[in-house]
Amino acid sequence: xxxxxxxxxxxxxxxxxxxxxxxxxxxxxxxxxxxxxxxxxxxxxxxxxxxxxxxxxxxxxxxxxxxxxxxxxxxxxxxxxxxxxxxxxxxxxxxxxxxxxxxxxxxxxxxxxxxxxxxxxxxxxxxxxxxxxxxxxxxxxxxxxxxxxxxxxxxxxxxxxxxxxxxxxxxxxxxxxxxxxxxxxxxxxxxxxxxxxxxxxxxxxxxxxxxxxxxxxxxxxxxxxxxxxxxxxxxxxxxxxxxxxxxxxxxxxxxxxxxxxxxxxxxxxxxxxxxxxxxxxxxxxxxxxxxxxxxxxxxxxxxxxxxxxxxxxxxxxxxxxxxxxx
Numbered sequence: 551x552x553x554x555x556x557x558x559x560x561x562x563x564x565x566x567x568x569x570x571x572x573x574x575x576x577x578x579x580x581x582x583x584x585x586x587x588x589x590x591x592x593x594x595x596x597x598x599x600x601x602x603x604x605x606x607x608x609x610x611x612x613x614x615x616x617x618x619x620x621x622x623x624x625x626x627x628x629x630x631x632x633x634x635x636x637x638x639x640x641x642x643x644x645x646x647x648x649x650x651x652x653x654x655x656x657x658x659x660x661x662x663x664x665x666x667x668x669x670x671x672x673x674x675x676x677x678x679x680x681x682x683x684x685x686x687x688x689x690x691x692x693x694x695x696x697x698x699x700x701x702x703x704x705x706x707x708x709x710x711x712x713x714x715x716x717x718x719x720x721x722x723x724x725x726x727x728x729x730x731x732x733x734x735x736x737x738x739x740x741x742x743x744x745x746x747x748x749x750x751x752x753x754x755x756x757x758x759x760x761x762x763x764x765x766x767x768x769x770x771x772x773x774x775x776x777x778x779x780x781x782x783x784x785x786x787x788x789x790x791x792x793x794x795x796x797x798x799x800x801x802x803x804x805x806x807x808x809x810x811x812x813x814x815x816x817x818x819x820x821x822x823x824x825x826x827x828x829x830x831x832x833x834x835x836x837x838x839x840x841x842x843x844x845x846x847x848x849x850x851x852x853x854x855x856x857x858x859x860x861x862x863x864x865x866x867x868x869x870x871x872x873x874x875x876x
Contacts, residue, residue: 574652575659577786579755583794587754590731591794594724594759594766595801601719602770602802603809605701610817613705617821626707633706637699646692651718654692658721658760659786671725671756686726693722705818712814716771717764724763728756761786762798769802773813 616622622629641647646654662672671685700715732754765782769775782795806813812820819826827833868874 575656575761575785577659577661577757577761577788577791579661579758579788579791581753581755583755583758583791584753587731588794588797590727590759591762591797592801594720594727594763595769595798596805597723598720598763598766598768598770598798598802599805599807600770600809601697601723601767602716602773602806602814605697605771606810606812606814606817608701609704609814610821612702613818613821616705630706630708633699633702637703640695640699644688644692644695646688646722647695651696651714655714655717655721655760655764658718658725659757659764661755661757671729686729689722689726693719693726696722704814712771713768716768720764720767721760722763723767724760725756727763728754728759731759732756758791758794761788761791762794765795766798766802769799770806771814773803773806773816775799775803 616629657671696715696719700712700719703710703715704712735754761782765778769778772778774781778799779792779795783789783792810817816826816828
């Protein structure tokens with residue numbers, strides 16, 4: 551008996567998918583990616599680096615304005631209420647922003663099966679790739695809305711995360727690119743020459759592009775590399791798609807560093823003035839501690855006594871019962 555499962559409507563009946571899933575966004579693709587697809591995967595990395603740098607720049611600008619503006623700085627509750635109302639109003643009219651981000655990511659990662667013919671994301675397969683323009687426009691608008699709302703949301707006085715919104719933005723962009731590449735492959739009939747698969751069979755997985763795009767945008771925002779690949783593997787449970795994720799993540803890192811040197815967390819540390827020594831930074835200071843420190847009032851005699859106890863500067867070895875204790 552299956553207690554938890556995914557219900558699907560097919561042939562006038564409801565069927566329950568009772569496969570055991572140990573990951574949050576489990577993917578189960580029947581096809582393999584091809585070497586030529588590394589080009590669009592790298593393109594997703596390019597997009598992730600650019601959109602990540604844009605997000606960091608805009609968010610830091612807004613947070614700096616918030617710190618300088620007394621009205622916003624002294625009324626954090628009102629700011630949260632205004633952002634909440636605007637988010638609810640703007641998100642309601644788009645079917646992809648109206649639902650939760652986790653549900654949206656799961657849908658974008660999923661592959662189109664025979665039971666999904668009613669979905670806008672999969673309906674184009676029954677129309678010879680004349681993709682529903684309304685759904686395409688809705689996805690583009692959802693990407694723009696999520697980007698703008700996340701810029702103003704990250705940094706307000708509520709526990710607002712960044713991973714899921716970044717994954718959602720990347721998944722939307724990746725799904726759009728995957729549908730485009732799939733349409734090109736279908737219409738150009740280049741299955742045997744490039745994709746090396748049978749005519750009439752699906753050769754491109756838009757869900758895989760959504761997964762790679764999610765990693766690319768999150769990498770462009772946070773500038774993570776190896777740890778991000780491991781996170782994506784744990785979220786999807788897809789070990790065979792590690793290489794596309796690595797390609798997109800590295801391109802996002804390189805392009806992001808070219809446009810904006812710091813990741814979002816490093817940028818906020820620098821904005822708030824927290825003491826942080828970056829391992830990639832250079833600190834040309836030759837001053838030692840004795841040159842900037844001096845004993846406080848009443849402490850000079852204690853230091854003099856300690857100095858005399860050590861034999862005028864010579865270190866002593868303290869032993870007890872033939873054992874060294876200090």
